[in-house]
Amino acid sequence: MLGRTRKEAGNREVVEQRLNDVSDQLDRAIADLRHYVLADSHIGPHEAPPTLARALEELARRWKLTHTAEFQLQADPETGAGLPPHAVADILMIAQEAVSNSLRHSKARNISIWLRTVNGRLRLEIADDGVGFKPQTSERPGHGLANMRQRATGLGGQFRLDSKASGTTVVLMEIPL
Ligand SMILES: Nc1ncnc2c1ncn2[C@@H]1O[C@H](COP(=O)(O)OP(=O)(O)OP(=O)(O)O)[C@@H](O)[C@H]1O
Ligand SMILES: [Mg+2]
Secondary structure, X not given: OHHHHHHHHHHHHHHHHHHHHHHHHHHHHHHHHHHHHOHHHHOOOOOOOOOHHHHHHHHHXXXXXXXXXEEEEEXXXXXXXXXXXXXHHHHHHHHHHHHHHHHHHHOOOEEEEEEEEEOXXXXXXXXXXXXXXXXXXXXXXXXXXHHHHHHHHHOOOEEEEEEEOOEEEEEEEEEEO
């Protein structure tokens, strides 16, 4: 009986430790995102907030450090330069979610990210050469796809997902500038 109680107490410590670790990781992830997303909250009054392209470069640098997939980023420094911070935040979160989906679900070896201006519109495209899936045919778990769409339409833009069950997924968002 005493042994069991000790074991349970030990288990509880392990679980508590694990929860603390997860909570720390989450805090760090949120702080990282906030660092780039809420640019004006941490940057000194005389520093310019990072442009969208600069923030994407920083995110890509981190993804490269922590994942084995190859990342290609082509970000036009002028694209979205005049956008308000909340729009920059939404676009970064779309990029973050699309890449996170590629990393978690696709087994892709290559992930490409393009940011450019096309016909006066900001276009962000994220493509992977992974396993692909059929977006329309089944109910999907999770909120990521719906959130991306909502963010893009919230900015007056469009969101498109093109995925083949045979492989490759392309996420495309466009917003008027
Ligand atoms: N790039 C991708 N390659 C392969 N499958 C994908 C890709 N993106 C999404 N999916 C599939 O679509 C599903 C729904 O994606 P969604 O982002 O909405 O949810 P999730 O990633 O499972 O969970 P959450 O985003 O809420 O953490 C995924 O579970 C996965 O099956
Ligand atoms: Mg997701």
